[in-house]
Amino acid sequence: xxxxxxxxxxxxxxxxxxxxxxxxxxxxxxxxxxxxxxxxxxxxxxxxxxxxxxxxxxxxxxxxxxxxxxxxxxxxxxxxxxxxxxxxxxxxxxxxxxxxxxxxxxxxxxxxxxxxxxxxxxxxxxxxxxxxxxxxxxxxxxxxxxxxxxxxxxxxxxxxxxxxxxxxxxxxxxxxxxxxxxxxxxxxxxxxxxxxxxxxxxxxxxxxxxxxxxxxxxxxxxxxxxxxxxxxxxxxxxxxxxxxxxxxxxxxxxx
Amino acid sequence: xxxxxxxxxxxxxxxxxxxxxxxxxxxxxxxxxxxxxxxxxxxxxxxxxxxxxxxxxxxxxxxxxxxxxxxxxxxxxxxxxxxxxxxxxxxxxxxxxxxxxxxxxxxxxxxxxxxxxxxxxxxxxxxxxxxxxxxxxxxxxxxxxxxxxxxxxxxxxxxxxxxxxxxxxxxxxxxxxxxxxxxxxxxxxxxxxxxxxxxxxxxxxxxxxxxxxxxxxxxxxxxxxxxxxxxxxxxxxxxxxxxxxxxxxxxxxxxxxxxxxxx
Numbered sequence: 198x199x200x201x202x203x204x205x206x207x208x209x210x211x212x213x214x215x216x217x218x219x220x221x222x223x224x225x226x227x228x229x230x231x232x233x234x235x236x237x238x239x240x241x242x243x244x245x246x247x248x249x250x251x252x253x254x255x256x257x258x259x260x261x262x263x264x265x266x267x268x269x270x271x272x273x274x275x276x277x278x279x280x281x282x283x284x285x286x287x288x289x290x291x292x293x294x295x296x297x298x299x300x301x302x303x304x305x306x307x308x309x310x311x312x313x314x315x316x317x318x319x320x321x322x323x324x325x326x327x328x329x330x331x332x333x334x335x336x337x338x339x340x341x342x343x344x345x346x347x348x349x350x351x352x353x354x355x356x357x358x359x360x361x362x363x364x365x366x367x368x369x370x371x372x373x374x375x376x377x378x379x380x381x382x383x384x385x386x387x388x389x390x391x392x393x394x395x396x397x398x399x400x401x402x403x404x405x406x407x408x409x410x411x412x413x414x415x416x417x418x419x420x421x422x423x424x425x426x427x428x429x430x431x432x433x434x435x436x437x438x439x440x441x442x443x444x445x446x447x448x449x450x451x452x
Numbered sequence: 453x454x455x456x457x458x459x460x461x462x463x464x465x466x467x468x469x470x471x472x473x474x475x476x477x478x479x480x481x482x483x484x485x486x487x488x489x490x491x492x493x494x495x496x497x498x499x500x501x502x503x504x505x506x507x508x509x510x511x512x513x514x515x516x517x518x519x520x521x522x523x524x525x526x527x528x529x530x531x532x533x534x535x536x537x538x539x540x541x542x543x544x545x546x547x548x549x550x551x552x553x554x555x556x557x558x559x560x561x562x563x564x565x566x567x568x569x570x571x572x573x574x575x576x577x578x579x580x581x582x583x584x585x586x587x588x589x590x591x592x593x594x595x596x597x598x599x600x601x602x603x604x605x606x607x608x609x610x611x612x613x614x615x616x617x618x619x620x621x622x623x624x625x626x627x628x629x630x631x632x633x634x635x636x637x638x639x640x641x642x643x644x645x646x647x648x649x650x651x652x653x654x655x656x657x658x659x660x661x662x663x664x665x666x667x668x669x670x671x672x673x674x675x676x677x678x679x680x681x682x683x684x685x686x687x688x689x690x691x692x693x694x695x696x697x698x699x700x701x702x703x704x705x706x707x708x709x710x711x712x713x714x715x
Contacts, residue, residue, distance in 0.1 A: 260608050260611040280609055286483070288481055296605075300599055300610070
């Protein structure tokens, strides 16, 4: 496709974790995480509440330190991050255009283009705190795109959106990936919607339960155990296993 | 005709307002008002330190304010009950400072001057210190502006952009210590927090961008200083408290203006 800006999937991952353990105080949150994200792929992280999804994102960003193991980011990696929610302090007046230039200044034309791309053209002078949930997520995505990212990292970007809003947002993410060729790592609860837009799904519950193509994960017993409707199934599940599946990614190549 | 001492007082107040405007805006945005008070109250302990060691008062307060600011930031980072800890530090430091000053200085120390300021006795030397500190703080904030604003908005967003939120917190702690040290003479330890928060709060009612708020906070601070000094001169009221009253009046007026513009 013409819009890929010469980026191609290459062997070296953009971000990888090797034997990653993270503790909050004495509480283990993540253990034995081995994963890697390559150029251009869309990877979705799914898992129940408290399974460490946001913590894993923050460890990959370098916000949360690893207790042991390593996180490796490609040198000069540009990350476009969309946080789970932006806790907006109403004492801080912040027009959308100003927000898009934080911390790096962008021209008016670039800002207008980014807002247009994410479907919220013309919001420049609106206050960030006055936007609807859907507008805010699109503005956050526009900000992430302005940095010309190698990878977009989206932490439950559709919280607070209605069903059509969620579908439209993920369609937008898929379009952006197709145009720019950037990788996407996202966290989601909205499994069925997200899975269609994902190349690979990682199912997390403190450790990686299973991973692979969306279809393969949907059929995996670990996945159904985690997401069975009944709470009893969740309680019974002891995830005393951590085996690889046939579609497991390449573990050997950590820069 | 304005007397020389009144000109010096005005210049000192304007210097403080210049630094307090942008710094106070961050204090408001980051909900650091108690933090500002704790640091400011520690200045009294700094006065005692300066008296005991025969250091310049500005140096003693700078050291103590920086130390307490750092200690409180460390407490907050460890997730203790933050406002409770801050009150313990703020009043503990204030009370210990008052005790220590009377021990170190005997009966000759005019405590009121340190608590409420002594702007009418500002010397040319004091002016140099106030303006030196103010320019230093403004330069520091301008240099780090974008990074400070990003990590104020969202620390994870700042980290993802390659910034270090902990470093930006340290910048604010240092700037706060400098403002406390130079403002002690002007409004006193008890009212420094007011000079940080009230002009910024008045600006907040009207500003549409962070930069506009910082500039308007400086304007509100300057108006408060000039208005308060004028009132103090005419009515023979204490200068420091008069300045803060003027700031509070501006804040109330800003609420009225906002109500009219938004209605």
